[in-house]
């Protein structure tokens with residue numbers, strides 16, 4: 001059963017992809033009644049093809065609704081419905097070798113010891129707003145906003161200190177994604193499928209503006225945090241970490257492979273040579289693994305729960321699998337066991353952390369039973385290891401689906417800011 005649900009009802013997860021996951025998550029949402037009615041009408045329009053009824057319903061339901069536009073561009077009719085189910089591994093649209101011989105790279109000066117401070121990247125534009133319908137999705141899209149607000153409320157950051165990113169351009173996206181995939185993203189059904197959100201079929205507004213734009217902006221946030229960390233040592237994007245997006249398909253709530261794109265962009269600009277991705281989200285960074293496969297200039301390390309999505313897994317340069325219920329101590333011990341080797345093998349001059357907080361106990365999509373303290377410690381240890389080695393580091397937020405997921409990440413981000421200070 002798909003995860004389309006009535007207001008105040010229950011969400012049924014895509015259980016075929018998530019074995020061992022609770023099959024039903026209760027929730028309560030308050031919908032904008034006008035938008036909801038309009039959405040229903042819109043949905044009927046899509047179902048009823050008879051012109052007479054369609055026109056009648058349109059007149060009744062959508063009168064006055066200026067936002068009732070399809071996301072689909074005029075081109076979409078000619079977009080072939082191909083390769084969504086079994087995407088082949090395609091050659092990357094861009095490789096570092098396309099830009100220059102690797103020995104000719106001139107990397108940025110290493111960050112001097114003792115000078116690590118945090119550059120924080122955020123925009124209110126990360127939040128997807130669909131008149132309440134966004135709350136039907138298990139991902140709390142408001143978590144970015146909640147973390148930012150709490151940092152301000154608690155006086156951890158001053159107003160106006162965050163850096164505002166720009167959206168990734170089409171050219172940026174093409175560093176990793178295929179043109180065919182980007183074309184498919186102009187079609188509402190594809191966006192709904194990649195995000196596992198059938199409710200998007202009913203949203204009476206342009207998905208380009210309402211959905212793609214926030215994803216592009218948050219992905220641009222990862223790029224900005226990466227640029228900034230080359231100077232400040234630590235960049236934190238209060239968003240991003242879309243580690244399931246592959247060159248030719250989106251999945252698992254991810255549309256754009258923000259981390260691989262940031263890596264390619266910085267390589268193209270000769271700011272870095274080699275990059276390390278440490279993915280500690282509960283789900284494998286399968287998209288990152290595919291985007292950066294067979295590439296000596298990158299190293300992908302994913303720690304994840306074995307028996308949940310994605311199944312089958314892709315192959316990272318190093319995969320460490322955990323069992324349901326493993327908890328803080330085991331997670332952190334296993335991570336620490338591998339960090340030394342990972343840094344050594346990657347020889348990286350930048351490290352990206354995909355720091356999802358779905359290992360947190362109570363998460364409806366994973367069962368790693370970690371605590372707030374464990375998540376905070378996990379992130380702090382990785383950053384410490386980067387600082388110790390003088391490697392600039394970027395933290396992205398990625399997944400996390402429990403009610404207090406945002407709080408776990410807030411505590412982690414707060415800890416990093418209090419430890420290293422904000423960039424002046």
Ligand SMILES: [Zn+2]
Pocket residue numbers: 281282283356358399400
């Ligand atoms: Zn996850």
